[in-house]
Amino acid sequence: MSGSGLSETERAGCVKILKLLSRGDLQSLSDTVTNKMIVVENETEALETILSFTKNAEELLRRKKVHRELIFRYLAKEGVSMPPNSEKHLLVKRTLELWTPGKRSTQKMDETRQSLHTGTASDSRRVEEGFDSLLLGQQFCQWFFQLLNSQNLSLGQPPQDWGPQHFWPDVKLCLHARAGSEQKEEFLGAELVSRRLQALTREERLLLSPNLEPRGLKTLASPHGLVLVAVAGTIHRDKNCLGIFEQVFGLISSPQEKNSWKIKFVNMKIKGQDALGGMGAAPSLTYNSSELQLLCNS
Structure with missing residues (x-):
């Protein structure tokens, strides 16, 4: 019906x-x-x-x-x-x-997906020429946060296919949290990084809401194949807004796999409620272009 x-x-x-x-x-x-x-x-x-x-x-x-x-x-x-x-x-x-997305933007996304899903060397020149890193960043964030948020069982939806397969084996996670006290954590390897990120939504029952507007999302593509995606957003539990986050992902395409982009590193900053300061608008990134360029070259 x-x-x-x-x-x-x-x-x-x-x-x-x-x-x-x-x-x-x-x-x-x-x-x-x-x-x-x-x-x-x-x-x-x-x-x-x-x-x-x-x-x-x-x-x-x-x-x-x-x-x-x-x-x-x-x-x-x-x-x-x-x-x-x-x-x-x-x-x-x-x-x-x-x-009700416009036909033009839908067509552009489909074309980009097709080019992003070809990871072979023979296609690399074509991908470089028509490559839109911002569109990749938007698509990646929509996919990543939907996948991660689905691990929060209190939302009452079946968890999607989260796991180490979305990361490179030597992936590194740097987690810097400031909510009352300051806490820094580092994790190395696909299994550990995958589990720690999943714990944010599954054990801590958080919901991460990214700001995909221009002030909340920046991307940068390096000549040697690394794409940086930096995004800001708000953190929620149930009906409460707990704070804000900033996350920088390093993505590299994988020639062996159909869905060819995998996560090489994640830098995540979390700030608690005191950092909101009565914020009414969606949070914006504090990373500037030169900081992202340094991350891209490191």
């Missing part, structure tokens, strides 16, 4: 948001959209009924039971950062934009 006015993308997105509702809210929403004319037996039936009686995606997102926090959490899981105090109508607008 398909919603009369929903595209496949909108339907898939609506399903993800509806699954964040409590059972009671889902039942109540089903009663509202059908005017209590249809009795549903379980959550699956309620979900299908809501979708089939929804004229368009905006109508569903604006329902009272679809709370602001749910849309915020959904966007964060999809790698889309919004200021923590964003009003609901802005979150609805951003969600609808996410579900």
Whole structure:
């Protein structure tokens, strides 16, 4: 059964948001959209009924039971950062934009994906000529943070395929946390780095929301194949914003594998609530171009 006015993308997105509702809210929403004319037996039936009686995606997102926090959490899981105090109508607008990308940008992303997924030496000149490091950075961050956030079991979604396979064997993680006390940690090797990053979301139940706007994302490509992706964002647990983070990834393509970019190093800074200073806007990077250039050359 398909919603009369929903595209496949909108339907898939609506399903993800509806699954964040409590059972009671889902039942109540089903009663509202059908005017209590249809009795549903379980959550699956309620979900299908809501979708089939929804004229368009905006109508569903604006329902009272679809709370602001749910849309915020959904966007964060999809790698889309919004200021923590964003009003609901802005979150609805951003969600609808996410579900209806322009044909031109979609085509450009598809072309870039095709070129990025060819890791062979014979293709390297073509990749260099048409290479868009910023687009790679946006795609990488959407993929990485969606994958990492899915390890947070309190979000009630199945964890995706996280593991050491996404890292180079000699990957290095530098973690610098300042929340009350100062803490520095270093990890070497794909297994250890993978486990430590996973612990942020699985054990510590954090949700990392990257800011993929220009002030929150910078990229730099070196001639010898390393691409730096630097991103800032906010850190949440449940409904609380705990602080901000900055993360710099070093990516190198892997010729042997179809999905050819792997993580070579990760530098992560975490600042606690005191660093927010009443921040209303999404956080911006403090790294400047020369600092990134040094990392690129090291």
